[in-house]
Amino acid sequence: MALSLRRRTRGSSEPNIPTASTGDIAFLILIFFMSTSIFSREKGLKIVLPEKGAETKIKAENILTVAVNQTGQVLIGDRIVNVPDVHTLVREELDKNPELAVALRVSRSAPYQIMVEVFDQLKIAKAERISLVPVQEEGGGQ
Amino acid sequence: MKKIGERKIATPNIPTASTGDIAFLLIIFFMVATHFRTERGLKINLPQAEMTERILKRRNVAAVWIDATGRMTIQDNLVNPAMITAIMSEKVIENPELVVLLQADKDVKYGFVTDVLEALKDARAFKVTFATSYAKGGG
Numbered sequence: 191m192a193l194s195l196r197r198r199t200r201g202s203s204e205p206n207i208p209t210a211s212t213g214d215i216a217f218l219i220l221i222f223f224m225s226t227s228i229f230s231r232e233k234g235l236k237i238v239l240p241e242k243g244a245e246t247k248i249k250a251e252n253i254l255t256v257a258v259n260q261t262g263q264v265l266i267g268d269r270i271v272n273v274p275d276v277h278t279l280v281r282e283e284l285d286k287n288p289e290l291a292v293a294l295r296v297s298r299s300a301p302y303q304i305m306v307e308v309f310d311q312l313k314i315a316k317a318e319r320i321s322l323v324p325v326q327e328e329g330g331g332q
Numbered sequence: 333m334k335k336i337g338e339r340k341i342a343t344p345n346i347p348t349a350s351t352g353d354i355a356f357l358l359i360i361f362f363m364v365a366t367h368f369r370t371e372r373g374l375k376i377n378l379p380q381a382e383m384t385e386r387i388l389k390r391r392n393v394a395a396v397w398i399d400a401t402g403r404m405t406i407q408d409n410l411v412n413p414a415m416i417t418a419i420m421s422e423k424v425i426e427n428p429e430l431v432v433l434l435q436a437d438k439d440v441k442y443g444f445v446t447d448v449l450e451a452l453k454d455a456r457a458f459k460v461t462f463a464t465s466y467a468k469g470g471g
Contacts (some may be wrong), residue, residue: 195426223362227362234385234459235385241453302438305445307379
């Protein structure tokens, strides 16, 4: 008490914490966080896989097969189509038959880009029931 | 000279006391919004898709990376499909809401992707997202 009182009387030596630089420090940390932060880049095309062995039987007439062959050509039924046309064609088929399930059958040696493009087209066509048919070995060995 | 002296008295004073508070507010925002990249992943070019959508809950995401040559990694460990099943089934038990983010290069052969999908089915990790980037319109 005595000490503090004596300091008070001196007056001029009142302790003074400099706060001018807190802002600078805070901005420094801010820049660090801004440069290291990654905003959620997690984006993509969602799909829910079916459980193994719990495949639901769908009548053959309710299945539309969209296939991608080794060279990346896209086939609906037996017809070769262009990728950007897939969504209109699938939409037409879906309008004809709302029960339709789309089976996407992609060759193992087809490029992934084509598969994603076709899958995207199915999403654009608002196909609700999409299944990815796993293709095992193909005839040619490739 | 006299004029200058007079002006000095009337020097405008910008209050800077609150800049620190503002900066700390922003820091708190960035700290909450940020998450550090825990895995480096592989060098890949994502395929593009128009219907790309965001995964909202980031905590539920586990990534599997596949590069153009078909190498697969999970948390920077090189894995094969059998190991993916083992790792992912553990993660699914911990968090049934798990979404597997498949970060695959656009030039990879689809066979590798389908192998991973089969592995994920075995692991009962049914929620899968193919990582894509937004397609620039017009395609």
